[in-house]
Amino acid sequence: MSSAVALEQNFNALSKIIEPCHNIALKVRKLNVSFDGNSYLYRNLDLDIPDGQKLAIIGSNGAGKSTLMRACLGIIPSQSESVHFFDQPVDNRTSRRQKRNVLAKVGFVHQKHNIMERLSVLSNVLHGALGRARFRCLCWNQALAPKQLREEAMECLDRVGLTSLASRPASSLSGGQSQRVAIARALMQKPSLIIADEPVASLDPVAGNEVMALFSELSDETGVTLVFISHHLSHAVKYADRIIGLKQGTINLDVAASNTTVEELGSIYDYA
């Protein structure tokens, strides 16, 4: 075998082992969270989430899944050596303005979708542009929003398959449709990262699967980093690239989704 062929084979083998060099969407060092000043939910926790990754966070009730994301975003108080979103620091030393700029890149989708029922679907989606400095004023109302913004909102609705419902009052939607509107609203932010906290907890299994498939497709198509918190182990295995599990204030599992099964995760977390 020639040395060039051997070298190529070595390189191919190595590139399967070494992760490609990504930018980091979230880099956390030595995160500490305490609600009472005595006991700690997290102590010296480190976490890296590469840009473009689809990460599932699992763990029992009260394990601290939501708190982890909220602490990183500065929504609840914490101490850390450093927290960076896309290389931008967010910690106790960061100004409010800088935090706001970083948060503007993060789209949230919650279990309770928080859409405004008295407004139309399109007006709800337009609300996603509120964090964008150029469009603060009245841009959320479909009658007053600039044409360009309405077109963008229609594109976001198209991505979630709901253009035909744009004029409908949000109060007339099903749970699955409402969650799609919440996703369209998050997309309107032009996010670099979407954090979905139990996004399908209130949906039936079919609607839940459809919404998770939509998240996964959006991440694959646009490259947006996706972090979803879930009690559905099958969703973690099916829709994530990587799964981390939390237990007693530590990350006690960090695995490629392709290397695990629902049964294996169920045996670790005591629920299947």
Ligand SMILES: Nc1ncnc2c1ncn2[C@@H]1O[C@H](COP(=O)(O)OP(=O)(O)OP(=O)(O)O)[C@@H](O)[C@H]1O
């Ligand atoms: N603001 C707060 N003040 C005091 N304790 C809090 C606060 N927020 C969360 N906690 C506590 O921190 C722990 C972790 O809560 P968290 O909501 O992060 O858990 P979780 O893993 O997301 O749970 P679930 O799966 O039930 O949503 C819980 O014991 C909770 O009571």
